[in-house]
Amino acid sequence: MAVLTIGILVLLAAFGPASAQVQCNGGDRDALLEFKAAFIDVPSPRVPDADFQTWLPGTNCCSWRGVNCTSTGRVQGLAVQSASGQDPSRGTPPFRNSSYRGVVGASLGRLSELDYLIMTQIRWNAPIPKELGQLSKLREVNFGENNLTGTLPAELGKLLKLEKLEISTNLQPGPIPSSFCRLTRLTTVRLTSTRLTGSIPPCIGRWSRLVGLILSYNSLTGSIPPGLGQTTTLVTLSLTSNQLTGTIPANLGNLPSLESLELESNQLSGAIPPQLSRARSLQFLRLGSNRLSKSIPASLGSLALIRTIDLRENELTGSIPRELAAPSNLYSMDLSANQLTGGLPAAFGQIDAALDFSLNVSHNKLVGPIPQNFGGIFQLDASSNYLSGAFPLSLVSCRDVRLSNNGLSSLPQATSLPQNLNPGPRIFELRLDGNRITGPLPPWLSLLPEIFKLDISRNMITGPVPASVLGLPSLQDLNLSNNKLDGPLPTQSFRGSARFLDLHRNRISGPITSSFLANLGTIIELDFSRNALSGPLPADIGSYLFGINSLNLSYNKLDGKVPASISNLTDLSYLNLAYNKFTGPVPSIPSI
Ligand SMILES: *[C@@H]1O[C@H](CO)[C@@H](O)[C@H](O)[C@H]1NC(C)=O
Ligand SMILES: *[C@@H]1O[C@H](CO)[C@@H](O)[C@H](O)[C@H]1NC(C)=O
Ligand SMILES: *[C@@H]1O[C@H](CO)[C@@H](O)[C@H](O)[C@H]1NC(C)=O
Ligand SMILES: *[C@@H]1O[C@H](CO)[C@@H](O)[C@H](O)[C@H]1NC(C)=O
Ligand SMILES: *[C@@H]1O[C@H](CO)[C@@H](O)[C@H](O)[C@H]1NC(C)=O
Numbered sequence: 134m135a136v137l138t139i140g141i142l143v144l145l146a147a148f149g150p151a152s153a154q155v156q157c158n159g160g161d162r163d164a165l166l167e168f169k170a171a172f173i174d175v176p177s178p179r180v181p182d183a184d185f186q187t188w189l190p191g192t193n194c195c196s197w198r199g200v201n202c203t204s205t206g207r208v209q210g211l212a213v214q215s216a217s218g219q220d221p222s223r224g225t226p227p228f229r230n231s232s233y234r235g236v237v238g239a240s241l242g243r244l245s246e247l248d249y250l251i252m253t254q255i256r257w258n259a260p261i262p263k264e265l266g267q268l269s270k271l272r273e274v275n276f277g278e279n280n281l282t283g284t285l286p287a288e289l290g291k292l293l294k295l296e297k298l299e300i301s302t303n304l305q306p307g308p309i310p311s312s313f314c315r316l317t318r319l320t321t322v323r324l325t326s327t328r329l330t331g332s333i334p335p336c337i338g339r340w341s342r343l344v345g346l347i348l349s350y351n352s353l354t355g356s357i358p359p360g361l362g363q364t365t366t367l368v369t370l371s372l373t374s375n376q377l378t379g380t381i382p383a384n385l386g387n388l389p390s391l392e393s394l395e396l397e398s399n400q401l402s403g404a405i406p407p408q409l410s411r412a413r414s415l416q417f418l419r420l421g422s423n424r425l426s427k428s429i430p431a432s433l434g435s436l437a438l439i440r441t442i443d444l445r446e447n448e449l450t451g452s453i454p455r456e457l458a459a460p461s462n463l464y465s466m467d468l469s470a471n472q473l474t475g476g477l478p479a480a481f482g483q484i485d486a487a488l489d490f491s492l493n494v495s496h497n498k499l500v501g502p503i504p505q506n507f508g509g510i511f512q513l514d515a516s517s518n519y520l521s522g523a524f525p526l527s528l529v530s531c532r533d534v535r536l537s538n539n540g541l542s543s544l545p546q547a548t549s550l551p552q553n554l555n556p557g558p559r560i561f562e563l564r565l566d567g568n569r570i571t572g573p574l575p576p577w578l579s580l581l582p583e584i585f586k587l588d589i590s591r592n593m594i595t596g597p598v599p600a601s602v603l604g605l606p607s608l609q610d611l612n613l614s615n616n617k618l619d620g621p622l623p624t625q626s627f628r629g630s631a632r633f634l635d636l637h638r639n640r641i642s643g644p645i646t647s648s649f650l651a652n653l654g655t656i657i658e659l660d661f662s663r664n665a666l667s668g669p670l671p672a673d674i675g676s677y678l679f680g681i682n683s684l685n686l687s688y689n690k691l692d693g694k695v696p697a698s699i700s701n702l703t704d705l706s707y708l709n710l711a712y713n714k715f716t717g718p719v720p721s722i723p724s725i
């Protein structure tokens with residue numbers, strides 16, 4: 134008896150007076166125990182879930198973990214969130230006892246005072262019981278992160294008080310039941326990765342209190358119901374990754390509170406409605422990976438709060454409206470993989486550098502020069518266009534610049550960086566491969582202390598590889614392949630942690646020296662093939678390149694014996710010494 138009293142006191146302390154004072158209704162307790170029975174795993178050594186551990190016959194169910202009672206002891210809330218579902222070290226979460234008979238959770242239909250039902254990560258691997266349709270007071274249902282079977286039961290359409298419905302978990306493919314049309318009090322509907330099929334019911338426009346509609350990662354077909362333009366309370370609309378067709382309803386612009394419009398990865402076509410600019414609260418506009426065509430409406434630039442515009446992978450034509458650079462909070466714009474023509478608007482250079490703006494206009498048909506004032510952009514990807522002219526030196530104050538596959542003709546030959554550069558860190562990645570750049574590597578390249586990746590391959594660069602470029606303190610990745618570099622290798626190479634050095638297909642001559650190899654302990658790939666290197670390899674080569682995976686020295690004029698120490702390169706998986714003038718056998722390498 135004393136032990137029991139202490140037990141009750143402990144329970145009182147643990148679960149607070151409000152819930153512990155009331156004695157739970159016997160019928161409700163039986164319903165909960167019946168539900169729990171389905172979640173006890175067999176055989177037993179597996180740890181049952183922490184929440185369910187407190188659900189014991191003969192105790193007050195109002196004190197059980199996750200259970201909330203009314204003042205009369207009826208269960209009004211269930212929030213069972215299994216921690217073990219997330220953390221395997223806390224034991225195997227309970228699975229449904231496969232020999233359980235009847236419908237898992239059917240007994241929950243008897244909790245007639247239930248206000249909320251939250252069951253996440255409890256590995257519920259049975260259908261949602263249609264008996265839940267009897268819970269006429271239910272305002273919130275959340276079945277996130279389970280692995281339910283079956284489809285959405287039409288009976289949920291009887292929950293006329295329902296405000297929040299979240300079922301982000303696998304289901305069997307099936308439609309949104311038309312009975313849901315009656316749920317006009319819904320404010321949040323999150324049905325993601327739920328394998329929904331069929332179309333979005335047009336009656337959704339009657340859910341006049343809707344704040345969030347998230348139906349992403351499903352297989353919904355048909356068009357976006359224009360009725361959504363009447364749900365004026367809507368803040369978030371996400372239909373990402375479905376198979377929706379048709380056009381974007383222009384009346385979505387009528388939604389004064391809309392902050393996120395996410396329609397990417399569908400098959401939407403037609404023009405982007407200029408009326409979207411009337412959605413004054415819009416911050417995130419994501420329409421990428423669709424089949425949108427015609428030109429980008431300049432009016433989008435009047436969205437004062439917009440932060441992200443993603444229109445990538447569409448069929449948009451025309452030029453980039455300079456108005457798009459106007460919004461003062463814009464930090465990311467992706468217009469890549471369209472058919473855009475014309476030039477890069479200089480207006481983007483006026484965006485506040487403090488926003489770390491990133492602009493992706495790659496894979497379009499843009500022409501003309503790169504504006505001189507782009508130095509405040511954080512990340513610029515304008516690869517695979519027809520841009521021409523010289524590389525503007527002001528871009529060294531960007532962090533990441535990708536201009537691969539354009540028609541750039543030169544690098545300025547300045548010996549110092551411009552005086553008026555934006556303050557702050559300097560470029561760390563620069564890709565200029567596949568242009569038509571001629572002339573030698575310019576002196577200013579050696580003034581970029583933070584650069585770790587530099588790719589100027591596939592151009593027409595002449596002259597030697599300067600020691601000062603190869604010795605840049607942060608450089609890890611250097612690709613100067615497919616140029617017209619000549620002269621000998623510098624006497625020293627990387628100062629930083631080298632990873633890739635590709636100089637293949639140039640005209641570099643002279644020997645590979647020990648002092649050149651001395652700091653290449655971290656190098657992974659070295660390609661000097663198709664040059665004019667000569668002389669023997671350093672006898673101690675095996676003591677320098679100890680991390681190397683791939684060494685390609687083919688098509689040179691190297692001679693002498695291949696040093697025995699090369700067999701000490703234990704990570705080497707590719708070695709090509711062909712088409713040289715080596716004599717004698719190649720030592721065997723254990724890893725090849
Ligand atoms: C119990 O449910 C009521 C009604 O939904 C709610 O106001 C209250 O915060 C809940 N109590 C707990 C401890 O969750
Ligand atoms: C699983 O269900 C069967 C049949 O109802 C029952 O005999 C068995 O005891 C259950 N196992 C557990 C651990 O509850
Ligand atoms: C969910 O259930 C399906 C079918 O029963 C199974 O193939 C899948 O592995 C399960 N997923 C998880 C995360 O348990
Ligand atoms: C720019 O867009 C292209 C095509 O959509 C993509 O492949 C590339 O990774 C993007 N660039 C950056 C820096 O994210
Ligand atoms: C260097 O650039 C060439 C051509 O652009 C490319 O084929 C090669 O893979 C690059 N090398 C490395 C190590 O990335």
Ligand SMILES: *[C@@H]1O[C@H](CO)[C@@H](O)[C@H](O)[C@H]1NC(C)=O
Nearest residue numbers: 637662663685687688707709
């Ligand atoms: C090594 O170089 C030769 C000549 O440039 C080239 O054909 C071959 O593909 C290269 N091997 C690797 C793995 O890059």
Ligand SMILES: *[C@@H]1O[C@H](CO)[C@@H](O)[C@H](O)[C@H]1NC(C)=O
Nearest residue numbers: 675676696697698699700701
């Ligand atoms: C390989 O490395 C070991 C240990 O560093 C050294 O003793 C040995 O001489 C090396 N072998 C060759 C052939 O250089």
